[in-house]
Amino acid sequence: MGKEDVGITVSKKEDFSEWYTQVVLKAKLADYAPVKGLIVLRPDGYSIWESLRDTFDKKFSKNGIRNGFLPILIPESLLGKEQKHFAGFNPEVFWVTHSGTNEVGDRLALRPTSETLAYTLYSKWIQSWRDLPLKINFWNTALRAEIKATKPFLRTSEFLWQEGHTVHTTKEEAEKEVMKILDIYKNTVEEELAIPVTTGKKSEKEKFVGAVYTTTMESIMPDGKALQMGTSHFLGQNFSKPFEVKFADKDNVEHFAWQTSWGVSWRLIGAMIMAHGDDKGLVLPPKVAPIQVVIVPIYRNEEGENKVMPKVEEIRNQLEAKEIRVSIDDREGLSPGYKFNDWEMKGVPLRIEIGPKDLEKDSMIVAKRYNSEKLTINFAEIEKIFAILDEIQIEMLKKARKDADSNTINISNYTDFKSKIEKGGFFNSPWCGKLECEDKIKEETGAEIRVIPFESEDTSQKCIYCQEQSASIPIFARGY
Structure with a gap:
């Protein structure tokens, strides 16, 4: 391959x-x-x-x-x-x-x-x-x-x-x-x-x-x-x-x-x-992920398989009983490392690794896809999986909101607007409400009014283009 x-x-x-x-x-x-x-x-x-x-x-x-x-x-x-x-x-x-x-x-x-x-x-x-x-x-x-x-x-x-x-x-x-x-x-x-x-x-x-x-x-x-x-x-x-x-x-x-x-x-x-998504592939929010948890059993021979698989099936049954969408990756001829990378590519929110050493410790390794964090959880604490999935969902929105905020700019100077629009982002800029200014801004910069947020009326500033009294603070951006 x-x-x-x-x-x-x-x-x-x-x-x-x-x-x-x-x-x-x-x-x-x-x-x-x-x-x-x-x-x-x-x-x-x-x-x-x-x-x-x-x-x-x-x-x-x-x-x-x-x-x-x-x-x-x-x-x-x-x-x-x-x-x-x-x-x-x-x-x-x-x-x-x-x-x-x-x-x-x-x-x-x-x-x-x-x-x-x-x-x-x-x-x-x-x-x-x-x-x-x-x-x-x-x-x-x-x-x-x-x-x-x-x-x-x-x-x-x-x-x-x-x-x-x-x-x-x-x-x-x-x-x-x-x-x-x-x-x-x-x-x-x-x-x-x-x-x-x-x-x-x-x-x-x-x-x-x-x-x-x-x-x-x-x-x-x-x-x-x-x-x-x-x-x-x-x-x-x-x-x-x-x-x-x-x-x-x-x-x-x-x-x-x-x-x-x-x-x-x-x-x-x-x-x-x-x-x-990141450079490893897809990153799925748990609520929409087709598979929320993938279990990768790790063993080298038939003896290891006979020890590991009953516990793997038990964990799957416990999770499915709580309506968690689970898959077991028991594909033959593929290394654990290959499987890890494959599931990271597909964006599955949680990966569970269970091998003979984990059985001895009465625990399993749990890897979060969205931030690559690894945890060790006792088999008796399986309910923690549910809380982790909820936490991932919340943290992914927090991160996305932080990224969006860092990509949003308040700007009222047209020269600055033109120089920064090449890098992209949401530009909160005062606008007089006239079509002529909207057209000129799009013609000269490629940016258009994407949305006029609710309660964004503002008459205290000057239009970024014509310098007349503003009517609102819409969001300008280049779009798909």
């Missing part, structure tokens, strides 16, 4: 892009598909997505949201109902023009997003106030012909995501829904993936086309680039009017409904890889 097949061959600090791709492939999360821009999700990668999906589903369900399914093909005539919205997606749309050798007539788009399809159906399903609120979430794939450089999980022409679409009788109720979903997203990403996020609104320039406003959560990655982690949109009546999503109130007076839409994608997995 060649060196290129075994470990990560580049440093995370020296070649972040290549490091990231190697981790995705060598940790066996995903692989490239035969079609450019598409990837295949391998079992470990899909398991992480399933874990997130299960968590979101539980939280959505508590909020009265149910799951549905939408087909992938959308007629072009339907998309034309909301021209302004669809124009933003048009360059990225895949079109189906033939069925076998016959032309289909009305071209069919492979779903870039589902607003037009969902709301055409909603207009049929909603008649009166008794039908509201209507809250449906769809676990779909979406397809967008990426023209930029593709990268697994971060930018692909097909991706897994969820998109929710809700309908309400009042503006106030719809806006509350927008914030409820954003809170669900924020809490899940921080608690499950151990990645800190900043929440707020997009600028008018960067908001979702068709939305009244867009709320977002953004994270800063170790290479200094920003990553949009999820969005929740207040659509107002911008879609209910062209799609005639109406309801009759208690007095039988007809009104246009108020709507929201929101979504996250498998981009979250890419963020997790970047935020926590």
Whole structure:
């Protein structure tokens, strides 16, 4: 086996892009598909997505949201109902023009997003106030012909995501829904993936086309680039009017409904890889790890195996009884060192080593993946494993938050802004609120307003670009 097949061959600090791709492939999360821009999700990668999906589903369900399914093909005539919205997606749309050798007539788009399809159906399903609120979430794939450089999980022409679409009788109720979903997203990403996020609104320039406003959560990655982690949109009546999503109130007076839409994608997995991985490979937060504990039995002969394996099985059974996800690495012909490196590559949070000498001491060696710390724990103290996993989850978020803070800068001088933006980071900078300044900053530096944090209004400073009175302190950054 060649060196290129075994470990990560580049440093995370020296070649972040290549490091990231190697981790995705060598940790066996995903692989490239035969079609450019598409990837295949391998079992470990899909398991992480399933874990997130299960968590979101539980939280959505508590909020009265149910799951549905939408087909992938959308007629072009339907998309034309909301021209302004669809124009933003048009360059990225895949079109189906033939069925076998016959032309289909009305071209069919492979779903870039589902607003037009969902709301055409909603207009049929909603008649009166008794039908509201209507809250449906769809676990779909979406397809967008990426023209930029593709990268697994971060930018692909097909991706897994969820998109929710809700309908309400009042503006106030719809806006509350927008914030409820954003809170669900924020809490899940921080608690499950151990990645800190900043929440707020997009600028008018960067908001979702068709939305009244867009709320977002953004994270800063170790290479200094920003990553949009999820969005929740207040659509107002911008879609209910062209799609005639109406309801009759208690007095039988007809009104246009108020709507929201929101979504996250498998981009979250890419963020997790970047935020926590190191030069040995993947580092997984315990809550989403497909395998939380791997046990590596160590013995040289059959006699050693007969002594060690009963204890290994006993430890596995004890852990699984507490719903810990466990694997035993009893592969033949591989050294313990090779196995250690292999599991470090895959990012398993805890490794347990048990050999004949450990049996004599009535203890086992426990190695933490995220900081390489090793502990010796008595077999009778197996419950400590549960506490260690909880501790790892907490400490990974603390470390990621510390890294994000060190990559965040308060800066109000435009000359300094331009000189430091090359190194990347979150830049908290005063802005007057004018599109002209936003455009000029992006044109001259490549940085855009990623998020205007909630309660970031500030009229006490001068706009970093035009020096007029500031309106807020948004976060500027270059992004993925």
